[in-house]
Every structure is written in C-alpha cells, then in structure tokens.
Amino acid sequence: MDKKRVATIAIVVGIMVFLLKVAAYLLSNSVALLSDALESIxxxxxxVMMLLALSVASRPEDVDHRYGHHKAENISALVEGILIIIAAVVIVEASIGRLLDPVPLEDIDLGLLVSLGATSLNGILATVMMREARKNNSIALEGDAKHLFSDVLSSVGVVAALFVATVTNLFILDAIIAIVVAVLLARMGIDVLRKTAHDLMDSACEEEEKLIEEILDANSGYIEYHDLKTRRSGTKVFMEVHMCLDGDLTISEGNRIIMKIENDLRMAIPDIVPNIRIEDQTHCKKFRPKKAE
Ligand SMILES: [Zn+2]
Structure with a gap:
C-alpha cells in the first residue's frame, strides 16, 4: 500500500475514533474517557503531519536540497514524539482533579461499549500501519503506528479502570489507572524521540555498515578501503568510503571497479546512496591484501 494512502486512511479513521470517544465521554462524564478523546485529537x-511529511519527503532533489527531502520524515517523527508526551501530560493533569475529588460516573456501560468500539477500530488501523511501516522502512509511519498502539493501550487501561471503578464503587481508581497509562504513553513518546534524534545526529547505521563491509570484502580489484561512513536520512542510507586502487590503472579501469561495487551495494541495500572516493596506493591507511579471484 502507498504510504500516502495509509496516512489518508489514518486521518479518516482517526476522526471517526475521536467522535466516538467524545460520545463516550458525554455519555459517562468520565474524566478518563475525556483524556482518551483528547489524545485522539x-x-x-x-x-495530517505525516501526510505532509510524506508528500515532502518523496519530492526529488532540487536546487535548494541537493540531497533530497528525506529528513522531512525525521522532523515529522520528532513532532510526533513531542505530541505523545503532551498527551501524557494532559491525561495526568485531567486525572489529578478527580484524584483529589472523585465523582460518581453516569451512563458508564454505554460509554464503555462505545469506547471499546473506537478502540478496536484503532487497533486494526495500528496493526495495518505497523505492517506497512516495516514494509516501507518508514520512521514517520512507524512513529504514527506506535502512537496508535499507545492509544489502544491507554484506551484499554481506561475501560478496565472504569469497569473496576463501577463494580467496586471506587471512583478514584479511574484517575489512578489513567495516570499509569499516561506514564506508559510518555515512555513511548521518549522512545520515538530517541530514535529520531539518533538519526538526526547522523548516527552510524550499524546493520548496514556490516553488510557494506561484507560486500566490499566480496569484491576484488582494489588494494584496501578506509574511512567508511554511513548516516541515515529518512529512509535513505548515505554512505562514503575511500578506496585505494593500483595507481597504474587507467581511469576507465578504476571507474569500472567502483561502478561494479556500487551496483552490488545498491542490489543489497536498495535505499543506499553510495559515494566512493578513488585513491592510489600511497593513501593506504593499512595494508589490506587484494582478494584472490
Ligand atoms: Zn583516504
């Protein structure tokens, strides 16, 4: 499925879920269901932000952005993480009032039923999105799917709390479990923020580097390589390396060797953007014997 289509479906389902949760709040007058609805906004x-980011991220390189617009996905995930943390704070804030002054809940059965309906809708959407995120290797989509899962988690917590609260008449439980759910939410938000900050700081792509080294080692025609660097931008993996060739080779011969290696890299890692710098043997950093054919 196209990432933009997934985002559009997420917006439509999100609005439906929000309206259902507002109805559940109006029916029950439960502060926990109110915060649940707030999280849906x-x-x-x-x-919406993800859809914008995807439209921007997929844009080809232009005069202002020679490396493309891939980082739009990182920025979107960053905002996403901040939003999850804000939701957690809002839930805690709403719960504290009821914690100090618990009130009996009204038409709670119907409220819980409506809330559960909205939650299962969210659960289906979250599963579909997580699957698409893995398939597309998209941080923005993964951030959104994680947020949705956190939404499902908090909703289930809220419904469980309200159920126990009505059975036991302990209405303070409503606020307590809502706060617990908010803490879980905050943790997920921090997780999303950490992952995005990692990529924005140009951290090395460890998994891909191992694969790159395997491919370089499997190739021949060069003396040694050094200064391998990788960084991730959105879904792209930018990679550079210095490669020492025999100085007596012609430029065409050297170019052929590099192009073969770059081709192998692209076959193994479709999102790679390789940049190989050719040097002669006087630049060897450490001697690396040429592999036998
Ligand atoms: Zn070098």
Missing part, C-alpha cells in the same frame, strides 16, 4: 494532527 493529537492522533489526527499527527497523521
């Missing part, structure tokens, strides 16, 4: 905003 942030959900919709996040999906």
């Amino acid at each position: 942030i959900n919709i905003a996040a999906s």
Whole structure:
C-alpha cells in the first residue's frame, strides 16, 4: 500500500475514533474517557503531519536540497514524539482533579461499549500501519503506528479502570489507572524521540555498515578501503568510503571497479546512496591484501 494512502486512511479513521470517544465521554462524564478523546485529537494532527511529511519527503532533489527531502520524515517523527508526551501530560493533569475529588460516573456501560468500539477500530488501523511501516522502512509511519498502539493501550487501561471503578464503587481508581497509562504513553513518546534524534545526529547505521563491509570484502580489484561512513536520512542510507586502487590503472579501469561495487551495494541495500572516493596506493591507511579471484 502507498504510504500516502495509509496516512489518508489514518486521518479518516482517526476522526471517526475521536467522535466516538467524545460520545463516550458525554455519555459517562468520565474524566478518563475525556483524556482518551483528547489524545485522539493529537492522533489526527499527527497523521495530517505525516501526510505532509510524506508528500515532502518523496519530492526529488532540487536546487535548494541537493540531497533530497528525506529528513522531512525525521522532523515529522520528532513532532510526533513531542505530541505523545503532551498527551501524557494532559491525561495526568485531567486525572489529578478527580484524584483529589472523585465523582460518581453516569451512563458508564454505554460509554464503555462505545469506547471499546473506537478502540478496536484503532487497533486494526495500528496493526495495518505497523505492517506497512516495516514494509516501507518508514520512521514517520512507524512513529504514527506506535502512537496508535499507545492509544489502544491507554484506551484499554481506561475501560478496565472504569469497569473496576463501577463494580467496586471506587471512583478514584479511574484517575489512578489513567495516570499509569499516561506514564506508559510518555515512555513511548521518549522512545520515538530517541530514535529520531539518533538519526538526526547522523548516527552510524550499524546493520548496514556490516553488510557494506561484507560486500566490499566480496569484491576484488582494489588494494584496501578506509574511512567508511554511513548516516541515515529518512529512509535513505548515505554512505562514503575511500578506496585505494593500483595507481597504474587507467581511469576507465578504476571507474569500472567502483561502478561494479556500487551496483552490488545498491542490489543489497536498495535505499543506499553510495559515494566512493578513488585513491592510489600511497593513501593506504593499512595494508589490506587484494582478494584472490
Ligand atoms: Zn583516504
């Protein structure tokens, strides 16, 4: 499925879920269901932002952005993480009032039923999005799917709390479990932020580097390589390396060797953007014997 289509579906389903949760709040007058509904607004905003980011991220390179617009996905995930943390704070804030002054809940059965309906809708959407995120290797989509999962988690917590609260008449439980769910939410938000900050700081792509080294080692025609560097931008993996060739080779011969290696790299890692610098043997950093054919 196209990432943009997934985002559009997420927005439509998000609005449906939000309206259902508002109805559940109006029916029950539960502060936990209110905060649950509030979290859905942030959900919709996040999906809209993801759609914008995807439209920008897939744009080809232009005069201002020679390396493309891939980082738009990272920025979107960053905002996403911040939104999840804001949702957690809002839930805690709403819960504290009821914690100090618990009130009996009204038409709770119907409220819980409506909330559960909205939650299962969210659960299906989150599963579809996580699958698409893995398939497309998209951080923005993964951030959104994680947010949705956190939404499902918090909703289930809220429904469980309200159920126990009505059975036991302990209405303070409503606020307590809502706060617990908010802490879980905050943790997920921090996780999304950490992952995005990691990529924005140009951290090395460890998995891909191992694969690159394997491919370089499997190739021949060069003396040694050094200064291998990788960094991730959106879904792209930018890679550079210095490669020492025999100085007596012609430029065409050297170029052929490099192009073969670059081709092998692209076959193994479709999102790679290789940049190989040719040097002669006087630049060898460490001697690396040429592999036998
Ligand atoms: Zn060098």
